[in-house]
Amino acid sequence: MIITKSREEIELMRESALIVSKTLGMLAPKIQPGVTTLELDALAEEFIRDHGAEPGFLGLYDFPNTLCMSPNAQVVHGIPNKTPLKEGDIISIDCGAKKNGYYGDHAYTFGVGEIAPEVKELLEVTKQSLYVGIDEFKAGNRVGDVGYAIQKYTEDRGYGVVRELVGHGIGKTMHEDPEMPNYGRRGRGKKFVDGMVVAIEPMINLGTKRIKQLPDGWTILTADNKPSAHFEHDVALIDGKPELLSTFKYIYDALGIKTKEEDQYRAKVYD
Template sequence: MWRSAWSSASDPSKLMARRHKIRIKSPHEIGRMRIAGQTASEILMELVKAVEPGRTTLEIDKLAGELMRQRDCKSAALGYRGYSGQICISVNEEVVHGIGGPRKIQPGDCVTIDVAIVKGGWFSDNAITVAVGEVTEETRRLLVATEESLFVAISHARAGKRLADLCGSVEDYVKPLGFTVVREFVGHGVGRDLHEEPQVPNYRPQGKSPILEPGMTLAIEPMVNAGTHSVRILDDGWTVVTADGKPSAHFEHTVLITEGEPELLTWRERGVPGL
């Protein structure tokens, strides 16, 4: 199992120390990834519209399955190491990998939806956190900062830059604002597989860092907590929650490194839904 946003990094200080074999996509493959990315984004934004008080997280998950069927794609989450949901849906203190169930969405919640799909043999991954009604000022600040940290990181997703600079930019942005980044779970390369090299933490790792090249595709995904960076996993074996019970936010795009500006393969309008 990958040390990615799906699993913990056993030795975070050495994430970059290993030899990297990062796949470079051809123009044809990039075209296929654009289709998968657009599809993943469309599904995510349809689910955002369905997030409202009184709905259960399981209802959102079932809707995700129907939207995938309509678009001739499959969930990359369902069945992954026994995962039982179509998507990951996490509420408030849940950081990532929440499984849809009977929990009802309440006013004041923040709800993270993480959609990963495979279409035509190519994977794409994106996530967003939604504010439901009036949220606390702390939650509002957290959501705004986390989304902005994603775009700060994307601004470093350029050929010739070091991956470590991209990674470190997330923590550099949120730490002065009083927030922390989750260290046990990280982003990843994506393409023919859901989890490819390289790992993409949200802090500056030690060790040798690869230079970004055109044709690399990365799932960049800041996971930021209002309190401690420490997390724990619930008894379901999947749901990751903050150790202190404070809220967490998660924003993600699949990003293509080009000769110039980075390309968002999961493009959507900027802005935190609900704010």
């Protein structure tokens, strides 16, 4: 069952989403060769709690940490550890926070130092596919329209689209209806209506779409051990159009990146 949100609830969700955004922005300049994902995880937990929220992932389904940290061939759900990041790595950081009873949840894949050109292109295409999907999250469209758009954009460029892991509705629980696959057929699935809030999150592989799972029961990797990228935003449907509740602005500010990619999806400029 889809749970629509009032404008007041959406503003509470925006607050939670922005705590996640600020957490990722805080981490961005610290993602350097030699740092461990466990060190970054500890910083994130402290930051989230200092902002009056709870880590959204810690303890959720018994997950042991604040962040899902997935380097290189890991797609999602990687567990932070003591292995230092290296020059040329990529690292997907998926973060959640809960405040005022509502969750925020989004993700960004970072390069560690200089990364290979084909990997940089994977990251750029995956991030752009997120906005291609968001464009289809509008009144009258259906779940399949978003999935189709992401799938076509990425597969046309030769990448593999993960099937087993999907985006989702979000609200008072982390995962609500509807599921939001990154593949699909136009005109299929549940219809979008005002008040819906979803997490759209392409997970795109440099090689095969197939995946495997580590014995830890969490970490998902590409079956061919080629890199994977993951980007995610929380998006509300307001007056028939998509509006971002999360933002990459704090990441871009920290890294000195200038872009207007989010402007059309934002109701205001964040401080």
